[in-house]
Amino acid sequence: xxxxxxxxxxxxxxxxxxxxxxxxxxxxxxxxxxxxxxxxxxxxxxxxxxxxxxxxxxxxxxxxxxxxxxxxxxxxxxxxxxxxxxxxxxxxxxxxxxxxxxxxxxxxxxxxxxxxxxxxxxxxxxxxxxxxxxxxxxxxxxxxxxxxxxxxxxxxxxxxxxxxxxxxxxxxxxxxxxxxxxxxxxxxxxxxxxxxxxxxxxxxxxxxxxxxxxxxxxxxxxxxxxxxxxxxxxxxxxxxxxxxxxxxxxxxxxxxxxxxxxxxxxxxxxxxxxxxxxxxxxxxxxxxxxxxxxxxxxxxxxxxxxxxxxxxxxxxxxxxxxxxxxxxxxxxxxxxxxxxxxxx
Amino acid sequence: xxxxxxxxxxxxxxxxxxxxxxxxxxxxxxxxxxxxxxxxxxxxxxxxxxxxxxxxxxxxxxxxxxxxxxxxxxxxxxxxxxxxxxxxxxxxxxxxxxxxxxxxxxxxxxxxxxxxxxxxxxxxxxxxxxxxxxxxxxxxxxxxxxxxxxxxxxxxxxxxxxxxxxxxxxxxxxxxxxxxxxxxxxxxxxxxxxxxxxxxxxxxxxxxxxxxxxxxxxxxxxxxxxxxxxxxxxxxxxxxxxxxxxxxxxxxxxxxxxxxxxxxxxxxxxxxxxxxxxxxxxxxxxxxxxxxxxxxxxxxxxxxxxxxxxxxxxxxxxxxxxxxxxxxxxxxxxxxxxxxxxxx
DNA sequence: ATTTAGCACTCGAATACAAAGAGTGCTAAC
DNA sequence: GTTAGCACTCTTTGTATTCGAGTGCTAAAT
Numbered sequence: 181x182x183x184x185x186x187x188x189x190x191x192x193x194x195x196x197x198x199x200x201x202x203x204x205x206x207x208x209x210x211x212x213x214x215x216x217x218x219x220x221x222x223x224x225x226x227x228x229x230x231x232x233x234x235x236x237x238x239x240x241x242x243x244x245x246x247x248x249x250x251x252x253x254x255x256x257x258x259x260x261x262x263x264x265x266x267x268x269x270x271x272x273x274x275x276x277x278x279x280x281x282x283x284x285x286x287x288x289x290x291x292x293x294x295x296x297x298x299x300x301x302x303x304x305x306x307x308x309x310x311x312x313x314x315x316x317x318x319x320x321x322x323x324x325x326x327x328x329x330x331x332x333x334x335x336x337x338x339x340x341x342x343x344x345x346x347x348x349x350x351x352x353x354x355x356x357x358x359x360x361x362x363x364x365x366x367x368x369x370x371x372x373x374x375x376x377x378x379x380x381x382x383x384x385x386x387x388x389x390x391x392x393x394x395x396x397x398x399x400x401x402x403x404x405x406x407x408x409x410x411x412x413x414x415x416x417x418x419x420x421x422x423x424x425x426x427x428x429x430x431x432x433x434x435x436x437x438x439x440x441x442x443x444x445x446x447x448x449x450x451x452x453x454x455x456x457x458x459x460x461x462x463x464x465x466x467x468x469x470x471x472x473x474x475x476x477x478x479x480x481x482x483x484x485x486x487x488x489x490x491x492x493x494x495x496x497x498x499x500x501x502x503x504x505x506x507x508x509x510x511x512x513x514x515x516x517x518x519x520x521x522x523x524x
Numbered sequence: 525x526x527x528x529x530x531x532x533x534x535x536x537x538x539x540x541x542x543x544x545x546x547x548x549x550x551x552x553x554x555x556x557x558x559x560x561x562x563x564x565x566x567x568x569x570x571x572x573x574x575x576x577x578x579x580x581x582x583x584x585x586x587x588x589x590x591x592x593x594x595x596x597x598x599x600x601x602x603x604x605x606x607x608x609x610x611x612x613x614x615x616x617x618x619x620x621x622x623x624x625x626x627x628x629x630x631x632x633x634x635x636x637x638x639x640x641x642x643x644x645x646x647x648x649x650x651x652x653x654x655x656x657x658x659x660x661x662x663x664x665x666x667x668x669x670x671x672x673x674x675x676x677x678x679x680x681x682x683x684x685x686x687x688x689x690x691x692x693x694x695x696x697x698x699x700x701x702x703x704x705x706x707x708x709x710x711x712x713x714x715x716x717x718x719x720x721x722x723x724x725x726x727x728x729x730x731x732x733x734x735x736x737x738x739x740x741x742x743x744x745x746x747x748x749x750x751x752x753x754x755x756x757x758x759x760x761x762x763x764x765x766x767x768x769x770x771x772x773x774x775x776x777x778x779x780x781x782x783x784x785x786x787x788x789x790x791x792x793x794x795x796x797x798x799x800x801x802x803x804x805x806x807x808x809x810x811x812x813x814x815x816x817x818x819x820x821x822x823x824x825x826x827x828x829x830x831x832x833x834x835x836x837x838x839x840x841x842x843x844x845x846x847x848x849x850x851x852x853x854x855x856x857x858x859x860x861x862x863x864x865x866x867x868x
Numbered sequence: 869a870t871t872t873a874g875c876a877c878t879c880g881a882a883t884a885c886a887a888a889g890a891g892t893g894c895t896a897a898c
Numbered sequence: 899g900t901t902a903g904c905a906c907t908c909t910t911t912g913t914a915t916t917c918g919a920g921t922g923c924t925a926a927a928t
Contacts, residue, residue, distance in 0.1 A: 205891050220901050223892065241891045241907040320660045320676045328680050332664045336672050340682040416783055420776045428772055432764045435779070439760055549920050564872050567921065585878040585920050 182232070189225050190234055191258045194246045198495050201423045203243030248460045248494070251472070255457050255498050262499040264507060268297055272508050276515040283307065283335075288412045290488065294508065295415025298501055300492035301438070303448055306409030307478075307485040307516065312337060314368050317361045319354050321345065327354070333370065360384060409486050411444055422493045430470060434491075437467040448489045450477040455506045460494050472496050476509035480516045488512070526576070533569050534578055535602040538590045542839050545767045547587030592804045592838070595816070599801050599842050606847040612641055616852050620859040627651065627679070632756045634832065638852065639759025642845055644836035645782070647792055650753030651822075651829040651860065656681060658712050661705045663698055665689065671698070677714065704728060753830050755788055766837045774814060778835075781811040792833045794821040799850045804838050816840045820853035824860045832856070 182190070192214065196204045206219040206226060215222070226244050229235045234250035237243075246254065275290050287306040294302035312333040321327040324345070331339045345354075361381060368376050377385075416438055425431050437443050447465055455476045463473055474496070475489040488509055490501050526534070536558065540548045550563040550570060559566070570588050573579045578594035581587075590598065619634050631650045638646035656677040665671040668689070675683045689698075705725060712720050721729075760782055769775050781787050791809055799820045807817055818840070819833040832853055834845050 203891090207891070218901050219891095220893095220903090221899085224900085227893075237892085239908055241893095242909080243891060315666060316664045318662065318664075318674075320662075322659060322676075322678060322680050326680065328676055328682060330662075330674065330676075330682060332666075332672050332674075332684075334666060336666050336670065336686040338672060338674060338682070338684040340676075340684075342680040417776060417779045420772060420779070426772055428764060428770055428775065431772065431775070432761060435761045435764070547920090551920070562872050563920095564874090564922095565870085568871090571922075581921085583879055585922095586880080587920065 182229075186225050186229055187258065189222060190229055190246075190250065191254065193226075193235065193244060194250060194254045194258070197246055198497060201495060203238055203245050205243035208243075246495075248462070251459045251494060251498075252462075255459070255502075259499050259502070262503040264503060268504065269507070271297060272504075272511055275508075276512070283337075284410065287410070287486075288414075290508065290512070291412040291414035293414075294488065294490065294504070295418060297504060298490055298492070298497075299415070299418055299421060300490050300496065300501070301416055301418050302414040303444060303487075303489040303491060304412045304414070305445075305448055305450075305487040305489075306412065307480070308409040312370055314365050314370070314373060317358060317365060319358050321351060321354060331370075357384065411441055413438060413444070419491075419493075422495075424470065424493055424495065433467040433469075434471065437465060443467075447473065448475050448487050450475070450484055450487045453477055453479075453484060455502050455509070457498065457502065470494055472498075474498070474501050474505050476505045478509045478512040478516065480513070485516070486512075526573075530569050530573055531602065533566060534573055534594065535598065537570075537579065537588060538594060538598045538602070541590055542841060545839060547582055547589050549587035552587075590839075592806070595803045595838060595842075596806075599803070599846075603843050603846070606843040608847055608851060612848065613851070615641060616848075616855055619852075620856070627681070628754065631754070631830075634852065634856070635756040635758035637758075638832065638834065638848070639762060641848060642834055642836070642841075643759070643762055643765060644834050644840065644845070645760055645762050646758040647788060647831075647833040647835060648756045648758070649789075649792055649794075649831040649833075650756065651824070652753040656714055658709050658714070658717060661702060661709060663702050665695060665698060675714075701728065755785055757782060757788070763835075763837075766839075768814065768837055768839065777811040777813075778815065781809060787811075791817065792819050792831050794819070794828055794831045797821055797823075797828060799846050799853070801842065801846065814838055816842075818842070818845050818849050820849045822853045822856040822860065824857070829860070830856075 189209075192209065192212065193204050196209070206222040209215060209222050210217070210219040226235060229250075230237065230244065233247055234253060235244040236247045236250075238245060271293055275293055276286050284306065287304055291302045291304040294304070312335045314331060315334045316332045318330040318332070319327050320330065322342070326342055326344050329341050329343060361384075364380050365373065365376060416435070419425050419431060419434055425434075437447075443465060447463065447468070455474065458468075458473045458475070460469055460472065463471070468491075470493060471491055472494050473489055473491050475487055477484040477487045479485060488505060490496075490505055492501070533553075536553065536556065537548050540553070550566040553559060553566050554561070554563040570579060573594075574581065574588065577591055578597060579588040580591045580594075582589060615637055619637055620630050628650060631648055635646045635648040638648070656679045658675060659678045660674075660676045662674040662676070663671050664674065666686070670686055670688050673685050673687060677683075708724050709717065709720065760779070763769050763775060763778055769778070781791075787809060791807065791812070799818065802812075802817045802819070804813055804816065807815070812835075814837060815835055816838045817833055817835050819831055821828040821831045823829060832849060834840075834849055836845070
């Protein structure tokens with residue numbers, strides 16, 4: 181097992197490397213105030229740490245660099261619990277201060293602020309509206325051939341879709357149908373909407389709408405089809421700041437990934453609650469090889485509804501970012517829970 | 525003035541450079557079949573062309589590279605009018621084949637296909653809905669404090685916004701108000717909505733809605749506030765393919781710009797009709813120094829409603845891209861005009 | 869009067885080499 | 899167990915050298 185001194189040295193090495201991005205050598209380490217033993221001693225310890233897989237060398241006679249295992253140990257056991265500056269806290273609180281703007285704007289804002297605060301890339305998975313209930317359905321004819329179907333939820337979210345009307349349908353028919361739909365579907369959670377429609381109203385729709393599949397399709401999307409909230413990414417180009425990404429090819433990998441929504445969903449799909457750290461290849465995605473990801477989900481009540489995440493180099497300021505992400509996710513949970521509970 | 529042979533040489537040099545990205549020298553040029561004179565002759569002509577500002581050298585004894593003025597002359601006078609492959613034409617036609625998907629999807633699709641076809645970055649400014657008319661207004665109460673206001677246009681576009689209700693307003697009041705609003709505002713173009721609301725319904729709203737400013741604000745956004753359509757960018761990372769963008773700093777400049785919506789709007793804001801080419805510093809934007817932009821607007825009837833654009837290196841395949849952009853913009857105009865004219 | 873062959877010259881890119889510097893591992897002394 | 903000392907390794911930096919592609923200019927050829 182690791183001695184106290186080895187832990188100490190490991191911690192200092194990683195801290196140093198996170199700051200400098202330079203392999204750290206025994207000589208320079210020994211110069212630090214905190215360290216009271218000689219370079220030779222450090223070299224011995226470093227050799228041991230390397231043998232155990234916590235450190236690596238970039239070439240035979242270079243300084244040491246943390247390995248993935250090293251980072252893992254660092255975040256699991258060595259992290260000094262960071263604290264936030266007053267300015268950071270107020271920045272975060274400000275995100276949801278203005279409720280007028282609507283949820284989407286606020287969430288987008290969260291992404292922007294998070295990336296500015298950290299200088300890394302932020303990803304925010306907006307709240308999914310599964311749990312929200314139908315407040316009102318509406319079908320508004322546009323012309324003789326087409327109409328817009330609209331769902332409004334009790335959280336004020338609006339989904340809409342154009343579809344084609346069957347030949348010769350009367351406006352009064354549509355009105356009747358909308359009334360029936362509202363009668364039967366108001367209060368139904370989006371998650372169940374799909375099923376409920378098929379069970380209770382398919383017959384009705386088939387009678388009145390020629391291509392009722394289009395409408396069903398929309399409802400399906402509003403519920404099952406997009407069970408996931410919108411994705412916001414802030415500070416996409418922040419990766420350019422990292423010296424280990426001076427290489428165009430490396431940047432390209434990450435950039436390409438960020439353009440693919442699907443990949444990003446997969447990447448930050450919520451797994452467990454609380455703050456999660458995934459280092460390098462711990463992420464499934466190939467392009468993340470040299471990156472780390474810190475995620476946290478936020479909830480409405482007890483139900484997780486979205487995720488916030490920070491994507492940075494493996495050499496990320498774990499302590500600070502973890503604190504930040506944790507803080508923001510709790511803040512979001514608090515605000516959203518209150519917001520949600522005033523409705524219904 | 526330029527002799528025929530100088531034009532010929534200029535054209536071949538630019539064509540060659542566009543293909544190879546390498547400075548082109550007299551010796552290699554002379555090897556080409558089309559060329560029947562010696563390297564020395566070419567050198568003389570090149571020296572003249574350089575003196576006139578059409579060519580540049582990267583260093584004293586390098587081959588020649590087109591200057592901005594050279595490109596300008598090239599696109600203005602030397603372009604061989606390209607033709608499209610059958611596959612390209614079908615790809616473009618396929619974009620709007622499926623009207624079911626809705627306009628936004630189709631426009632987004634246009635951006636994707638355009639970038640795939642060209643290997644450059646595409647920018648599509650979605651149709652602005654100024655000219656579209658109010659089909660239906662709706663206010664749907666969510667709870668005692670808030671409601672959603674919805675505008676549906678005769679093109680099937682839906683705008684919505686949450687706002688706060690004044691204390692103690694009755695549902696019946698709201699219903700009455702919506703009826704009046706629909707009475708007065710149905711058929712009004714979005715562009716005039718703002719004015720009309722203030723003129724004809726402000727008094728009414730003030731009486732019934734405590735913070736009617738929020739509603740006005742939404743209507744303002746639906747009309748004046750976002751006089752511009754949505755912006756779609758395809759193939760953001762295609763710039764990485766260009767050898768002259770091997771440099772991280774250069775890529776970063778362009779990427780940063782692409783993240784700023786405002787900058788992109790400014791960049792492709794429609795000026796004149798027809799295909800426009802802006803080369804390097806002809807674009808106001810600093811980051812475009814090494815890029816060229818080819819834009820074309822598309823219309824509904826005679827009214828331009830949006831823009832499509834291709835952003836690539838100065839060393840862009842002008843001929844092909846111009847043809848493509850021209851073709852697509854006409855196709856979009858045709859489809860949208862038909863689509864729009866079947867409504868109302 | 870053009871065109872072209874020939875030649876000296878320039879510059880960048882590639883190669884080689886040496887020296888410097890940072891770092892390691894190991895041994896022997898403390 | 900710690901550390902001083904030293905040989906060794908590997909990267910970085912700088913310098914010199916060569917090679918090749920290209921130019922500009924002059925003089926000969928057409």
